[in-house]
Each structure stands twice: as structure tokens, then as C-alpha cells.
Amino acid sequence: MGAVAVIGAGVDGWALAGARVHDAGDDASVRRAWSSLEDDVSVVLLTEEAARVLSVELTATSWPLVVVMPP
Template sequence: MTEMGTVVAIGEWARVQGWGLVGVEIRGGEDAAAVQLSWDSLGDDVSVVILTPAAAEALDHRLDGSALPLVAVMPP
């Protein structure tokens, strides 16, 4: 059996808190600095990151399209 990696959601609390109900790890992101800090603290075990549109905008220059972690941006 293959072990799955961690799924993390980064963004404004009101937009990401519900993901915690299905086991997603929630990271802060009320402003660009908090989003950057959350991104920088991701461990090697993280395989998927769900971003709010604001968080994606704050990380735009850091998202290079690499294979891992897979990044998904929530619709507005």
C-alpha cells in the first residue's frame, strides 16, 4: 500500500476552515506575509496545497509549476 502525503489549505480563515472537516491541514493566510510564511513552512510530506485566490496571488512569483506539491486554486 502506498502512503499518501499531507494535504494543506492556505488562505483566509473563512475560506479554508471547512477543509479541516475532511482532514486537510489548515495554514494561516490573512495577508501576503502570512501566506508566504505558511508556504515556507510546508514539509516534504506535503503533496497537495489548496490555495484561495488571494493566497495564490501572494505566491504568484513562487509558483513555478513543479510537480510537487500539486497546487489547486479555489474559484473566486
């Protein structure tokens, strides 16, 4: 089973569910978090803002499965 990662501002609570949390509050930290994802990550949850920052990256890949959280 693959790991779940969460990227965005204010996502620390997801660690309680076992997710790998990347609390990223600005564009540069969102991109760093995305590029640091390990190969065993199967699902990435993104805040709406993180998804906006990664719009180009998300259209260029089929890995991992990405879910954008509602506001």
C-alpha cells in the same frame, strides 16, 4: 499517501476533511505558510488571493501539486 494543505483566508472548514489548514489573511502569513509546508504535503489548495501572493513561488517549483480554488 501525501498530506493535503490549504492556505488562505477563511479556510478553517477544510480541517474537517483532514487537511492541514493555514488560515492566512495577509501576504506575510501566506508566505510563512508556504515556506512551512512539510515534505509529506502532496497537494496544496490555495485561495485566489493566496495564489496571487505566491505567483512567483508557484512558477519556480514543481512540488507540490497546487490547485487554486474558484472564488
